[in-house]
Amino acid sequence: MNLDVVMNLDVVLIPGITAEIADPIKTEKETLMTNEELFLAVALNAWKGNIERADKMFSGLSEEELLKEVAPGKNRLIYLWGHLTATHDAMLPLLGLGRRRHPEFDVVFISNPDKTQAGVPSAELVRKAWVEVNARLFEGIASISAADWLKKHAAVSEEDFLKEPLRNRLAILLSRTNHLAYHLGQTALRPK
Amino acid sequence: MNLDVVMNLDVVLIPGITAEIADPIKTEKETLMTNEELFLAVALNAWKGNIERADKMFSGLSEEELLKEVAPGKNRLIYLWGHLTATHDAMLPLLGLGRRRHPEFDVVFISNPDKTQAGVPSAELVRKAWVEVNARLFEGIASISAADWLKKHAAVSEEDFLKEPLRNRLAILLSRTNHLAYHLGQTALRPK
Numbered sequence: 504m505n506l507d508v509v510m511n512l513d514v515v516l517i518p519g520i521t522a523e524i525a526d527p528i529k530t531e532k533e534t535l536m537t538n539e540e541l542f543l544a545v546a547l548n549a550w551k552g553n554i555e556r557a558d559k560m561f562s563g564l565s566e567e568e569l570l571k572e573v574a575p576g577k578n579r580l581i582y583l584w585g586h587l588t589a590t591h592d593a594m595l596p597l598l599g600l601g602r603r604r605h606p607e608f609d610v611v612f613i614s615n616p617d618k619t620q621a622g623v624p625s626a627e628l629v630r631k632a633w634v635e636v637n638a639r640l641f642e643g644i645a646s647i648s649a650a651d652w653l654k655k656h657a658a659v660s661e662e663d664f665l666k667e668p669l670r671n672r673l674a675i676l677l678s679r680t681n682h683l684a685y686h687l688g689q690t691a692l693r694p695k
Numbered sequence: 696m697n698l699d700v701v702m703n704l705d706v707v708l709i710p711g712i713t714a715e716i717a718d719p720i721k722t723e724k725e726t727l728m729t730n731e732e733l734f735l736a737v738a739l740n741a742w743k744g745n746i747e748r749a750d751k752m753f754s755g756l757s758e759e760e761l762l763k764e765v766a767p768g769k770n771r772l773i774y775l776w777g778h779l780t781a782t783h784d785a786m787l788p789l790l791g792l793g794r795r796r797h798p799e800f801d802v803v804f805i806s807n808p809d810k811t812q813a814g815v816p817s818a819e820l821v822r823k824a825w826v827e828v829n830a831r832l833f834e835g836i837a838s839i840s841a842a843d844w845l846k847k848h849a850a851v852s853e854e855d856f857l858k859e860p861l862r863n864r865l866a867i868l869l870s871r872t873n874h875l876a877y878h879l880g881q882t883a884l885r886p887k
Contacts, residue, residue, distance in 0.1 A: 528866045528885055531711060536860075538731045538841070538842060538845060539730045539731050541737075541845050541860065541861070541863070541865075542731055542734035542735070542844075542845070542865060543734070544861055545861050545863065545865045545866050546734075546738070546869065548861055548866070549866075549870065549873060553873065573766075573884065574765075574767070574769075574884045575766070575767065577766075577884050608704075610877070618705070639840055649730070650730060653733050653734070655731055658852060659824035668733065669736055669737050669740055671733070671737065673733075673734060673737045674737050674741075677737060677738065677741045677869070677872075678741065680696075680869075680873060680875040681741060681745065681873060682876070684873040684874070684876040684877040684880070685876040685877065685879055685880035685883075687877055687880070687882060688876070688877035688878055688879070688880035688881045689880045689883070689884060691877075691881070692765065692766045692769050692881060692884065
């Protein structure tokens with residue numbers, strides 16, 4: 504069991520270097536890529552690799568398994584799935600990609616701890632929202648040019664951004680990739 | 696307890712935008728930064744933010760606490776600390792920053808699961824190695840130019856790198872940042 508947990512990490516150690524993920528990017532742009540495009544491609548690969556991994560893991564769980572806690576007394580898997588969906592949904596306005604699809608997820612999956620709210624969305628609703636939100640994100644992310652990733656995100660003012668130019672859209676992408684990895688680590692501890 | 700776990704994530708959501716971390720980079724280079732330098736600065740901030748967070752968490756644990764499992768039957772905290780140290784140590788040759796400092800950690804903390812090896816290094820030895828390895832990495836990382844982050848890492852051949860240009864040093868930095876976040880997520884589940 505312990506070795507399982509360690510072996511899983513290898514996937515995290517090399518996110519996005521599988522042919523399926525890297526190929527579309529390379530095929531389209533290999534000979535044209537500037538350095539900033541290469542920087543961005545590596546960051547996007549890490550995002551995609553972690554999304555695919557989470558998608559495979561959560562989608563492979565039964566409704567019953569989703570209601571289990573990752574460790575005794577800790578968050579249930581359905582909560583983490585909803586929490587990640589709500590976090591990614593909030594990336595849409597942060598990155599200037601339009602309105603949120605599921606703002607109603609916040610009260611259940613972000614502002615309040617697990618097991619305190621009545622009316623938690625069903626596994627099927629969370630699954631649908633996860634697919635919808637990440638599809639919209641992929642589409643929107645692909646439309647942002649390398650240079651535009653360095654523009655401010657929506658939660659920082661123009662004035663603050665002048666003083667703190669690293670509070671840009673790229674910082675959102677990297678921190679949400681880390682956030683996803685953080686919770687993936689927790690899901691790896693679930694009883695199997 | 697659940698809310699603790701969720702609240703912790705806010706730190707992951709905004710790694711490296713604290714003044715302490717961002718200031719040195721801005722002060723030195725704010726007016727001179729090219730786009731590729733800005734891309735790199737965001738990636739380095741994420742790395743530093745997660746290292747500082749892990750450092751604070753592990754350093755705050757007593758020897759007794761380090762011997763506890765993060766969840767029943769799972770890895771002990773000392774194992775995760777050693778595992779991260781060994782992983783970061785291996786980044787030195789991968790990034791062309793010199794030889795490993797603690798190759799002997801691999802057999803205990805990477806190739807084998809927790810609780811199977813005799814002679815696990817003491818908490819004090821792990822602590823020293825963690826500090827030494829990360830200090831060496833910080834120093835080395837600061838010496839790599841933005842463009843050089845896009846060069847191949849040491850574990851990929853010249854031939855393969857021509858076909859897969861995203862297997863560069865930056866990919867190592869981002870994947871190890873994710874790896875660190877992955878285990879930080881697990882440590883947040885420890886009994887407190």
